[in-house]
Amino acid sequence: MSFKLEMDGDEWEGFCERMLRHEFTWKNFETVPHKDRGDHGIEFFTKCGVIFQCYFPDPTYSMADYKKHVQKKINDDLKKLTKYETEIKKMLGDIVITEWVLVIPEVKSKDLIKYCKKKEKSLPKLSFFSIDGISVKIESDDSFPSGSLYSRTFIGEEINIPLEDVETADAEAWKNSNSAFYDNICRKTLKVTETGVEHLRTELIKNYLILEELMDAYRDQFPDLHTDIKNIALANLQTVKNNNLFRKQEPQEALSSLLQLNRDGLSKIEQRISLQNNEAFSSGFIASWLAECKMEFIINE
Template identity: 25%
Template sequence: MIKTRFSQYNGDSWEEACQLFLKKRYESEGYQEMIAHTQGDLGIEGFTRTGIVFQCYCPDEEYESKKLYELQRDKVTTDLGKLSKNKKELIRYIGSVKIKKWIFLTPIVRNKELISHCQEKAIEYKNNLEMKELLDDEFDVLVQDEGFFVEEMLYVKAILEEKIDVNVATPSLEEIINWKECEAESVQILFRKISKLFNGNSNAEANTNKYVDIIIRNLIKGQNVLDELRDNHPILLEKLVRVKSGIETHIEQELLLTNLQPKEFNRVIQTKYKSALESEAFGRMISFVLQEDVIKEAEADWLVRCPLDFEEGA
């Protein structure tokens, strides 16, 4: 399996995802899947009636950058060779439309030399007189990874019943310290609020210090997660923000009326947010880890920005 920012794939699952990407993206251009047949692979997985053909490739295991590049490069070379070998057969399927673009779809690109290789092959085939019957004068060879299909990602994951995940590193101690140095006022707010969670605790000061660091860690990681969603799943982020804002609107009112102890009230608010996400079907759309990151980001954000506070002695 190859792990990417959004998912993980082997050869079969990548090809399945690609077909859904392409059918969704290029429906209006008459996309046709080239289903495997008895005469074997013709070097393309599908094509549009506008002159774009596609070939999918994903190795079944992780490789370091150099090895992955070599496998991808050789696959490009081999499958482009099939255009020449199967020229007459391909024309039977694509008709009079000449191929303008041959796009190599692979989950992740780790070496820019693959782009250079594709450019070299484009020039080679474009200047091959024997290929004029099949290829357009402006024939090009491109490589695209899953990032080219972020708008189709939610659709595909729903079809395959996969959940969206975001791979964001846990902030280091140095990042937490740097945040505290830059946000001194926010740190004071956190200490004041969180100390109320540990009133009467024999280790109140130590627990407060530790929990402040946890909240800052959750805030940094959560905001990095939201940045990833903003870049790659903007519609999903918009829905998350709407749910979060709806919960936030009522926090201060509920604080005035509650008889719950601070820890219990904090737990109730998190549970309420989780229930709201699940009611909007997020439980079926996002992974457990992503859901937890989103909930913890909200708690941290509310504590820093003041909507979530606790009465003295509550």
């Protein structure tokens, strides 16, 4: 939500247009110009039958004012569908509408969902509606993760998932429930260093656990970016593996070069991720590969 706080209505509309055009692709998405005689209560529509409107409530509104203004926006724009039915029908052509969606920065109250259902039941049967009527919905950009992520690149937004420190007790619990992985870490760390080995093992376990949490968060919120990050890391692993076919590196050297490859590769992604997330990914992948036996070629066993 933080990147949306500094927006205004026009900026939010531009953000939504980029987001939805990316989500539905240009062949299936249409923007309605409003310079001449207004947009007739439709800012965007899709060939699959969805009408979109955007609204940016004042962030300083109280909850009561917020609900009042959002409900007014829904009510006013739905009325325009009836008022401009003939013009809208000409604009849509053969497209049959099944959904009307208001996109706002954040859905703060379940009362708005109830209000949408209430309005849905009271709508008249319009010529461009599905024979079963239409759904009236309210959504935020969270419903369009791929498009939202794409649109953020135009405003320089940095992706950052807050990370919590892993307690030593949690690392100990992981050892007990993942004995095979822990044995792998123990074998490999003996090849890496002879001093501070217990500290290294604990840090690797913590990095492993943080990576799992971070990957789950990116998979849920930014699925395309999750895939890009995973592919970059695997390509880096393969690069170091191929290099070691011709010149065997010392374990410390190989691990350090792989760590730097991860850092550099992730920093070049078009959608910027925070330095904190970059470092967690870069070191976490190495921890997971050591635990899951994907780096035997480096350790030379």
